Amino acid sequence: MLKKLRRAATGALAVTALVTGGLLATAGSASAAHSYDDRLYRGESLSPGESISRLSWDPYISGYYRYRLVMQTDGNLVQYKTNVKYGFTKVCWASNTNTGAQNHAIYQGDGNFVVYTPWGQAVWASNTMGLPGETVDINSSGVTYVGHTPISGAC
Numbered sequence: 001m002l003k004k005l006r007r008a009a010t011g012a013l014a015v016t017a018l019v020t021g022g023l024l025a026t027a028g029s030a031s032a033a034h035s036y037d038d039r040l041y042r043g044e045s046l047s048p049g050e051s052i053s054r055l056s057w058d059p060y061i062s063g064y065y066r067y068r069l070v071m072q073t074d075g076n077l078v079q080y081k082t083n084v085k086y087g088f089t090k091v092c093w094a095s096n097t098n099t100g101a102q103n104h105a106i107y108q109g110d111g112n113f114v115v116y117t118p119w120g121q122a123v124w125a126s127n128t129m130g131l132p133g134e135t136v137d138i139n140s141s142g143v144t145y146v147g148h149t150p151i152s153g154a155c
Helices: 002-021
Strands: 039-041 051-060 061-069 077-083 089-094 103-107 113-116 122-125 133-136 144-146
Touching: 051 133, 061 133
Parallel strands: none
Antiparallel strands: 039 133, 051 061, 061 077, 077 089, 103 113, 113 122, 133 144
16 A cells, blocks of 8 residues: 555656746657656566656657556557657557457566456566566666566667
8 A cells, every 4th residue: 555655656756847947848748647766676566557757858859768568458568668758658668468469567566567457367477587676667768677687778
């Protein structure tokens, strides 16, 4: 319960900061309603339409990139990179679990990050059970980590 409250408060602060900084108007169609924080902790999950994200400054474009790991409603877990300044978006990584089912992703207490179907069948796993680390997050280069293990390359 405390983690859900922390997520909601962090999300509200992030939206306020974006609006104040004038970045929200250039962020395109990214939905702040489903982006809670920049990481998942063990025991937390992403339901269809939910995401984690990271905003990263790039001096070469004098602007920001937003990296988002999204549990899509088609069942696919996908990482996107969006150039906030120009609105261009590309896919960086995908679990290839787009079966049309309302899958969900869980960062389990054992350290494994798993995509499950609504019927409880695992369709993708990071295979990080028992390895160190406490979060699923995205670094400033766009690499998604499960604990200390990268599951995607730089984007």
